[in-house]
Amino acid sequence: MKSGSNLERVIMSGRPAVTAELGPPMSADPHEVMKKANILRGFCDAANITDCQTAVVRMSSIAAAVIALREGLEPVMQMTCRDRNRIAMQADLLGAAALGLKNCLCLAGDHQKFSAAGKLKGHPGAKNVYDVDTCQLVGILKKMRDEGLQEGGDKLEAAPKLFVGASWTPMADPIDFRPVNLLKKVNAGADFIQTQGIYDVEGFRSQMEKIRNMGLHERTAILGGIIVPKSAMMLKYMDSSVAGVSVPKSLINRMNKAKEEAGDDKKKAKELQEAEGIKITVELIHQVLETPGVRGVHIQAIEWESAIEKIVKAAGLYPRPDIPEV
Amino acid sequence: MIIGSQKPIEEIWDMVKDFKKVLVFGCNTCVAVCHAGGEKEAETIASLIRMRAAQEGKAMEVNHMGVMRHCEPEYFDPVLDEVRKYDLVLSTACGVGVNFLSERIGNVPVYPGINTSFYGAVEAPGRFVELCAGCGNCILHLTGGICPVARCSKTLMNGPCGGTNKGKCEVSQEIDCAWYLIVERMKKLGTLDRLSEVLPARNWSTSRDGGPRRVSLEHIREYEEREEKKVEQAGGKKQ
């Protein structure tokens, strides 16, 4: 065992792993995190604690992760390359490990201009760091954990035992380079991969075929990304505006139909669409898990953590296995 | 070359309004090519300041002048006495020129008349693009001649990130994804396989770091320093 985390244990057991996502609040109040942790607890093997996602200031990933851990939910702390140089990153990783965190997902991070897709002011004038990139951060983590060395070469008295993950967008441009992109992350030391949300299952499967041919599915655990659709509008937005995501027309039509069934009743429209969204999600989970080489799913119910329970149950992934530490 | 861009007149006015005699001093090399700070733009800025002063009813003498470069003393030395007659020099050279002239002019303040934008190329008349960040450690041979330091929004060394959207950067549809370009270019060059290697964390110490960077050519400095010493010993003054 590299870290002994619950996530690692489930993956190593060969059963499909389930991760979810917990977005920390723009708040100093721990209760929001506690509340969400309680909603998710028991329905996933670990939950990602995002790191100022969409380039908006939120409670730090490490702090929120520790709060979640105390609530009995295993966190996957996220770390972006945007805000810290390698000194801060390594210091934070040591601290995180010391506080009991066992999983870390490495990301480039949304650019500071993103500002929640323009919904919030954010800090577009901030200076980004990008001292190292995702691959390099993965490499740094691996070196710290496995060699007990800092990036600069200095020794660590106690190495941080972290299960190292990285994100991967299977279907963004340039599409034929994406497998190489994954290869690099695996070579750098990624133990697990969480992919960008998959709607176009056919496209994902064809990328996975290449991955299998490269043998990458055996060197890392790929968790297929599932973004729970809430409305037709959201699907359309994802299709048109989110990099590497394309949503088949049929799915959008299904959502539209659900919306139309409600007529002018807005509340009902919301309910019907949410119900359809959960249905779609469950179907997607099955399709993704059926794809050879996939070792689990990463379910993102953005600002809708309460849906996870229903989804995981409907997908037949409940209860989550309890694999004791060796 | 160095690309500059003009400052709003109000910002300039705030800088110059308390001076009586102002010289707008143009630089006729890089910043002239990009129509930001050559002699012509210096004259334009001088005209704008005069008009602004007239609006405020302020008596102000504003003239303009230009030399080939502000970053080599030989170019401005011949006019330095003239330049020193002013209360303020508004240099429309790049920041290099402003610093350099400021250190050599004596007790006259030198203010920046333009913004120094980047190192760029003339993509098309009137369109300039940043292609190099001057990081001091060139890796263009590894990236198909396309610089991820200057051209990737995140300066990723192992891109692209997941934000590439139809060849564009997640920051804006106006920005090409540098890594998309790198991959496409290397595909064409038949060197795509080189991108499979993880480029290690960079040594950024050659970039902006630890005071001004200097390049000193020993074979030239050795001789020059001997000459400078001779002049000093002979009682001459070193500029």
Place this chain on the structure above:
Amino acid sequence: MAPLKAEEYPKPYRPYGADIKETRPYSPCRAACPAHTDVQAYVGLIAQGRYNEAFEVITSVNPIASVCSMICHHPCEQACRRCAIDEPLAVRHLKRFAIEKSADYRRNKRRLVEKTKGKSVGIIGSGPSGLTAANDLANFGYNVTIYERHPVLGGMLASAIPPYRLPREVLKEDIDDVTAKGIEVRTNCEIGKDVKLKDLVGKHEAVLIAIGLSQSRSLNIPGAEGPGVMLAIPFLEDVAFDRKPKLGDKVLVIGGGNVAMDVARTARRLGVEDVSMVCLESAEEMPAWKWEVDEAIEEGIRINHRWGPKAVRREGDKVLGLEVVKVKSVFDQSGRFNPSFDNDVTTVLDADTIIITIGQMSDLSFLKDSSVKLDERGRVVWDPATQMSSARGVFVSGEVVTGPGSAIAAVANGHRAAIAVHLFCQGEGIEGRLPDQEKEKISQMPADVAGKIEREPRLAIKHIAPEVRCDSMVHFEIGYDEEEALKEAGRCRACGGGAVVDQKKCMACLTCMRVCPYGAPVVASVSEIRPEYCQACGLCSPECPAQAISMVSYDVREIRNTMHQIIGAIDQKRQEPVIAAFVCTHHVGVFGFDLPKNVRAVPVHCTSRIDILDMLKAFESGADGVAVVRCDNTICKYRGIEHRVSARVGRVKELLGMLKIGSDRVELLPVKSGNGGNPYASVCEDFSGRIKQIGLRQSK
């Protein structure tokens, strides 16, 4: 006038850019002019309505400008690069317009020139060459005396050129300019008869013989002696001095040169209906200018080509006709004049009066037994390098030594002689110091450039109808009116007046190369704008970020530096806005430059050369509004400039916005001509109205 140093040559009026021009190849018109009149400069000035300055440019090198404006054979036109496009510019006629427009200016500026040299020069002859030398030497500060055998000055201009070509009052203007400088004039004074050459040489430090070719050659054929047969010069002199020569009803002129044309056409004007000519040459070979021939034919004069005179048929005192023999060829194989005849083919041309016009020569009888040597053929021995005869201090100039030529060539030679005399009087060497005649000139217009230029036929010079003009000696040509002149001047492509790069400032940024519609600039280490390509549109100059490009002619910096004067003092209590209107002198400018009082017209060669800075300068000088009035795209002479000009106006709008002066205070106003009235005056008025609405600018 300030005393001149020995080295000083007559300083011509120097328009803006003249110094740069001197270092560059001449425009073909200027190079072709024997006096190197800067045609491009004065035509440009005319186009801008700057007639007095045009006059200055012309007269700076030509003291008989009025004469030339009437009779010059204008080699400038033959050299005009517009020939490659359509037709040459009507340069001579434009010169006439400018001179007539500046008549008052000219008269007012006549004044005495101080005699500072304390030395005197005697000039024999007052034709173009003598008059020019007198003018220059007076300018230098010498005491000049002219000796003229006729009662008036002007030489052949006064005595032989018929008044229908050169009205005497026109000649008088030129002569008055020269004599006003303080020249002693001795008319009715023939050297050798009234005064001896020896006396002149004793009296003056130097003597210049400029007597021209005032004697007609005669023909040595049977019957030529006797009544009814005349020589050209005495005939023309009789006409000039109103001595009414007796002509019959059938006049035959022998000769095919320009003087023969003068003679024939004069005869027509003396009431002879039947005037014919006979010459050795074919129509193509005739030495007379084609336009002279055409005009003569219009006047009903018949020309018998390729016949050689053999004998005058007469009965006693009565001439019956001229027996002529067929010409086989005029020139031999090496192109020399060497006629051969077919003696088997003869005919008789009916005539009762025959006028022989086969060439002129000088009357050099007064030089017999003098120190001025003649060669075996009776010509004056001289040194073209010093303009001096074999007698020290006795100089020669003009046709007496150069042979038959044009008035303007005699002027050029007169200038040379004046410098030679001056150097001699100052005890300095002459050889190698007289100006060269040959000048490097701009080469032919490249075909791709010619293809980009609009075809615009030359504005025809109007003549009095032949049936009317033959009734009198009245000048037969009608001058341009202002609209015509401005239109014609606008045809000039300003060869040599275009863009030049200051190589010290150029940093090879390629802007000019990108901007130029004609591909004129080539940029190696620095930019070089090829004059044979440049059309002087001026588009490049304002775009140059290093201000390295200036225009030889019409540089707007000339305007920019005087903008304060153009705008004038701003009345704080004014009711009407002060408008600066940059007006294109093409098309829209041809209506003259009269605008409403509150509009300050700034004529420019093309709005393409208006810089952002010029517009700003107008505002800086207090203008309430700036109008850039350009020709509509359909008529603009420089295709494709509109976007750049409008971009500049747009930039000024932006800057005015930044300054909170108001971006509406500047406008680009394209104007179509041909809708009657003065279209650009009306757009200026409308614009002025809009500015009034916005309000007048207040200064603190």
